[in-house]
Amino acid sequence: MASSIENNNEKLTLKSSDGEEFLVEKHVALQSTLLQNMLDSDCSSADVIPLPKIDARTLALVLGYCKKHADASSSKQGELNSFDSEFLKDMDMGALFNLVLAANFMEIKGLLDIAAQKIADTIKDKPHQEVREIFHVENDYTPEEEAAVREENRWAFEGFP
Amino acid sequence: MSEFKSLPVETLTDILIRLPVESLRHCMCVCKSWRSLIADSFFINKQLLINRQGCSTGIDNRRFLLKSRKLFGNKLCYSLHCCKTFTEQKQLKVPNVIEGWSYLIIASCNGLLCLLLGYSRALLLWNPSIKKFKILPKSRFQSCSSHELAHGFAFVPRANDYKVVRLIHDKVEGSPKVEIYTLSKNSWRTWIGDGVRCAMINRCRPAFVNGAVHWTGHKKCGNKTYSDLIIAFHMEDEVFREIPIPGHDLPLSNGNVSGFLSVVGEKLAYLVNRYMVIEGGVSWDLWVLEDYGVAEFWTKLQTMRSHTIESFLHPMHSLKKGEILFGGLKDKELYSFDLERQEFKEIGVDGMQFEFEVFNYTESLVLLNEGIPDSSSEAMIDLEEKEKEEAKDRQAEGKDKKEKEWERSWPVTDSEFVLNRSPNHMNCYINNNNEGDLFSVDLAVCGVVAVACRDLSRGIEAAVCGVVVVACRDLSRGIEAEANV
Numbered sequence: 001m002a003s004s005i006e007n008n009n010e011k012l013t014l015k016s017s018d019g020e021e022f023l024v025e026k027h028v029a030l031q032s033t034l035l036q037n038m039l040d041s042d043c044s045s046a047d048v049i050p051l052p053k054i055d056a057r058t059l060a061l062v063l064g065y066c067k068k069h070a071d072a073s074s075s076k077q078g079e080l081n082s083f084d085s086e087f088l089k090d091m092d093m094g095a096l097f098n099l100v101l102a103a104n105f106m107e108i109k110g111l112l113d114i115a116a117q118k119i120a121d122t123i124k125d126k127p128h129q130e131v132r133e134i135f136h137v138e139n140d141y142t143p144e145e146e147a148a149v150r151e152e153n154r155w156a157f158e159g160f161p
Numbered sequence: 162m163s164e165f166k167s168l169p170v171e172t173l174t175d176i177l178i179r180l181p182v183e184s185l186r187h188c189m190c191v192c193k194s195w196r197s198l199i200a201d202s203f204f205i206n207k208q209l210l211i212n213r214q215g216c217s218t219g220i221d222n223r224r225f226l227l228k229s230r231k232l233f234g235n236k237l238c239y240s241l242h243c244c245k246t247f248t249e250q251k252q253l254k255v256p257n258v259i260e261g262w263s264y265l266i267i268a269s270c271n272g273l274l275c276l277l278l279g280y281s282r283a284l285l286l287w288n289p290s291i292k293k294f295k296i297l298p299k300s301r302f303q304s305c306s307s308h309e310l311a312h313g314f315a316f317v318p319r320a321n322d323y324k325v326v327r328l329i330h331d332k333v334e335g336s337p338k339v340e341i342y343t344l345s346k347n348s349w350r351t352w353i354g355d356g357v358r359c360a361m362i363n364r365c366r367p368a369f370v371n372g373a374v375h376w377t378g379h380k381k382c383g384n385k386t387y388s389d390l391i392i393a394f395h396m397e398d399e400v401f402r403e404i405p406i407p408g409h410d411l412p413l414s415n416g417n418v419s420g421f422l423s424v425v426g427e428k429l430a431y432l433v434n435r436y437m438v439i440e441g442g443v444s445w446d447l448w449v450l451e452d453y454g455v456a457e458f459w460t461k462l463q464t465m466r467s468h469t470i471e472s473f474l475h476p477m478h479s480l481k482k483g484e485i486l487f488g489g490l491k492d493k494e495l496y497s498f499d500l501e502r503q504e505f506k507e508i509g510v511d512g513m514q515f516e517f518e519v520f521n522y523t524e525s526l527v528l529l530n531e532g533i534p535d536s537s538s539e540a541m542i543d544l545e546e547k548e549k550e551e552a553k554d555r556q557a558e559g560k561d562k563k564e565k566e567w568e569r570s571w572p573v574t575d576s577e578f579v580l581n582r583s584p585n586h587m588n589c590y591i592n593n594n595n596e597g598d599l600f601s602v603d604l605a606v607c608g609v610v611a612v613a614c615r616d617l618s619r620g621i622e623a624a625v626c627g628v629v630v631v632a633c634r635d636l637s638r639g640i641e642a643e644a645n646v
Binding site for chain 2: 097100101104112116117119120121123124125126127128131132135136137138139140141146149150152153
């Protein structure tokens with residue numbers, strides 16, 4: 001850990017699933033617990049670190065988030081909060097899902113929190129049929145079963161079709 | 162739109178735990194695997210944890226639950242309020258199962274309320290957010306009087322279980338009988354061990370902190386003299402312990418102090434009313450117990466004082482972020498005292514109300530699998546049968562007689578009251594009962610305005626209007642009485 005602070009300018013290379021390479025400053029990469037663990041366990045920073053689960057578009061977003069959070073001092077929490085909400089503002093569901101998956105894989109807790117919350121906020125007032133579409137989930141209930149589950153949760157459906 | 166990758170369960174969980182409880186019940190209709198994911202105890206615990214922390218994204222969404230009865234229309238309401246702004250966020254429906262019944266709320270924990278029903282003394286767990294109930298099986302020891310009962314309800318993390326402890330003290334001297342209910346086993350067992358030789362007086366709700374339930378109690382320390390103390394029962398280790406009240410070692414002008422237990426900043430707190438007869442206004446001393454369980458000692462944190470509020474304020478609850486809520490007994494208003502800014506402020510609640518009660522509250526799915534829905538007729542029948550069964554038992558044991566006699570003594574006349582008054586409190590007894598049946602303690606009397614006091618553990622509410630009339634309500638039986646004193 002101590003060395004990472006001393007060698008602030010050290011850089012490492014990340015490679016996305018679609019082959020694009022990103023040169024990242026080490027202190028930015030340390031926002032990710034996954035990368036931090038890799039660097040701590042003798043993984044040479046000269047190596048290219050492959051991230052086979054994350055495409056270039058998503059990785060660029062993730063690194064943008066990491067850079068902002070690594071560079072901002074802790075006293076600027078308000079500024080970071082507004083950055084976070086702006087960051088996710090017009091993102092479509094597909095991009096948000098990719099972001100959550102990437103944050104989960106790279107273990108970036110702050111990003112996981114805000115992206116998961118954003119998805120939750122989007123679906124919280126939607127009927128379950130629409131939630132199914134958003135998540136591409138197949139309905140495996142028979143009509144009778146679905147009616148029974150609905151009945152069980154009847155009170156939650158007040159005002160819903 | 163990017164190509165969709167199906168989400169691993171772990172990530173799906175991360176998203177769904179952030180949904181409000183109603184939305185989660187919608188989501189149970191999405192597909193079978195979602196339903197089993199949400200109903201899993203791992204998910205329920207994780208959702209609770211996220212909710213209890215407030216919100217991960219920096220917005221404080223902690224809430225408190227307000228139970229109140231509108232003065233007009235006599236309507237009982239439950240509403241959720243934001244802890245920060247006090248604004249009402251939603252109303253909760255009074256459940257069918259207990260609608261019209263009299264009951265007391267013993268404690269609130271992880272979105273569950275533990276209720277004690279009036280007549281049968283049956284206990285219920287209720288999750289208002291998912292509208293589910295669990296009626297507890299009949300306990301082994303029955304009591305004919307709610308005066309003799311004390312309860313505690315808490316979550317025990319090590320066992321990942323919920324426990325209810327029930328104490329019956331039919332005598333002031335001697336140890337109470339104790340039994341413990343666990344939700345996972347859905348049964349009662351008798352507790353065996355060293356009890357405490359005292360009676361709970363419970364002028365306030367028990368306070369849960371440091372893994373223990375705390376009640377206020379009376380201990381006999383001489384002929385007809387009693388001293389106050391705090392009794393703690395550790396819910397995980399199941400041991401009793403006595404804690405002296407603050408100032409117990411100081412000479413007091415009147416051996417009796419009206420104290421109120423609470424939790425302030427994760428510490429056991431004790432509030433003592435210091436009514437200023439001459440100056441008027443409100444004054445409560447706030448004490449906190451430092452070094453709990455080690456070399457504990459009481460520290461007086463501050464005196465909560467106001468010269469401008471004319472209503473008698475009764476402490477009700479402390480919110481986690483450092484505010485204490487008070488109910489105004491004359492103006493039926495809700496006040497909060499900000500510990501940091503050291504000032505009272507009035508919280509506007511719609512409509513004139515009375516019977517305020519406030520609880521910390523976290524929406525949760527606890528009881529999703531164990532509970533029965535409020536709408537089910539099964540719940541009603543079960544409860545009605547419990548009441549009938551109880552009535553039969555009483556008849557058989559002749560207990561009903563005592564109860565009836567007690568009831569017949571209402572409305573009480575002044576000759577039946579024994580009032581023991583001092584400048585800042587009053588004790589009330591019914592003199593045709595024995596001394597153990599002290600029915601309402603610590604009435605605050607201020608000489609001019611109407612004041613009231615409630616003994617929540619027994620469901621008794623009493624009011625004094627201008628020191629001439631004493632009005633008492635026994636909430637558990639729905640009895641009201643007035644007496645001139």
